Amino acid sequence: MSAERAVQQRDPLAALVGRPTSYLAGLLLPVYAGGMTWINRESIVSAGFAIVALLFVAVASLALVLRSSPLRAPLTARAHVLVVGSALAAMVASDLSMWGTDPYVRDNWGGPAVGLFIVALAPYRPARELALSGVFSAFVAAFVALVRPDSFVVDAPVGVFVVVAATPILAMSLGAAAFVDVLVRSLDRWQDRANRVTTAMSGVRGDSIARSVQRDSVTVLNQEVVPFFAALLEGAVIDDDTRQRARAISNEVRALMVADVDRTWLESVIDQAGQRTRSASAAAGAAVKDEQRLAEHMSTDERTALRAFIVALHDEQTLGDAGAEIAITGADKRCDVVLRARLDSELNVLKGPLAPFLAVVRVMFGDLQVEHEHPELTLRFSYEQR
CATH class of the missing domain: 3.30.565.10 (Histidine kinase-like ATPase, C-terminal domain)
Structure with a gap:
């Protein structure tokens, strides 16, 4: 699986640290939607649409909290579509609940809620997706404002309502996309520098490994081979037992060296970790x-x-x-x-x-x-x- 240009996949721990923000957004956005619905209750002509809007906000919040969990990482594009799609449905349902009686487009909570959901998705999805979601959502908000200018009490050109409806979404989504793009680029630059340093130090690391292998070999020689030869020099009789001991030492040294050559990085990690327990x-x-x-x-x-x-x-x-x-x-x-x-x-x-x-x-x-x-x-x- 190729890593996407998302903070969660470039730096998983950074996304994990930002996890409380997802919980906070999932909790506060339904409260915000419910509070604004209560404040604008006199403009609501369809209680059914108002309830549907709140239900869609709840779905978006629940999807955000569940899918951003580290137990389900990484958050996929499908989950992104579910969150933003539910938020858009909530925005449209909220506008329909006040169709024809909505005096000020600036009081509508749907657009800011969509923008905040996109901001909450910033640690988990690439900048390109965030920007595309924001542009599409802003287009939907602008279209809804465009087809119902007669309900607004302010005598202003239609373009003003379009701008007011789309601006919160564009500002928050493009800001989130810019932040993610800068952060991912900085992570890529850091990784490139780290890789260059690693490559430059490969020769030094190779020398260190060679010295380590040499020390291990010398240790084996000091423990087994040197005492054996010392005994021979002191006049030990060379008989069948001596030959068998020499053969056993030779086989042991050969097996140890072959095992060191064949050892993978994973075996070394487990051995080193096990020694600390x-x-x-x-x-x-x-x-x-x-x-x-x-x-x-x-x-x-x-x-x-x-x-x-x-x-x-x-x-x-x-x-x-x-x-x-x-x-x-x-x-x-x-x-x-x-x-x-x-x-x-x-x-x-x-x-x-x-x-x-x-x-x-x-x-x-x-x-x-x-x-x-x-x-x-x-x-x-x-x-x-x-």
Whole structure:
């Protein structure tokens, strides 16, 4: 799944931090609509349309709150259409409820409500979509004002009513689109600089890895090979037992070096995370089944999201003695991943300390499925080979 130019998909944690704003909008917009309906009650000629308008606002608010949840990330274009479409329907129904008796177009709450809903969607959708939604909604508001100028008490050209009806929507939606565009561009520039630094440091990192492998090899030699040769130099008799020990040491060193060469980044992450946990058995129980080394085909963002979740899983000290197990299998150009973990505590992983990390994983892997029946936690997702 290719990432869209949305803040939620460029910086999932930033969208998660802005989550309370979605709750606030979902709560206040129905209150605002209800209050303005009460204030303009004398102009309402159709109570049915007024009730329908409030119901549509409630639908838009409910869709915004539910679909912006990190448990359902990312918020899709379909959800965007549902929220804005419901808000537009509420605007039209509100205008119909005061058809022919509405004295001032500026008192109508439908247009500002649509604009506020689009602003609330800013962290989740690309700037282009926000702008298109705003322009289309402004056109609908302008058309409604254009076909009913006789109901307004102010003697002014029709164009004035059109501008007054469309301006709130255009101002808020285009402002939100401009903000998202600037923010995404800055995130892209930051990522480009980070990638250039990473590339420039690749040689230094390679030297560091080489020194680390060299130190590990020297450690093995000091523990096994050097004492063996020292015993031979001191005059030990070379017999069948000596030959068998030499063969065993050779096989052990060879197996260790082959394992280090074949180790993937995912195995290293699980080993390092397991070493930090209090339970040594949890680290030993961790396993990666990736015979085709498909973990190497993850993108940098996908690796970062999965690494963060694995580390959080261990740092929260919720992992049981059975540890965690990750199996990766390939089919065509996609790779299927199943992560299973046995948890000690009965925390709700969907709302507890692991929730932010699951939200990031869900953004990176759009088909994530989470199954949690205590004590078993299972994550299933897939990614394209790169």
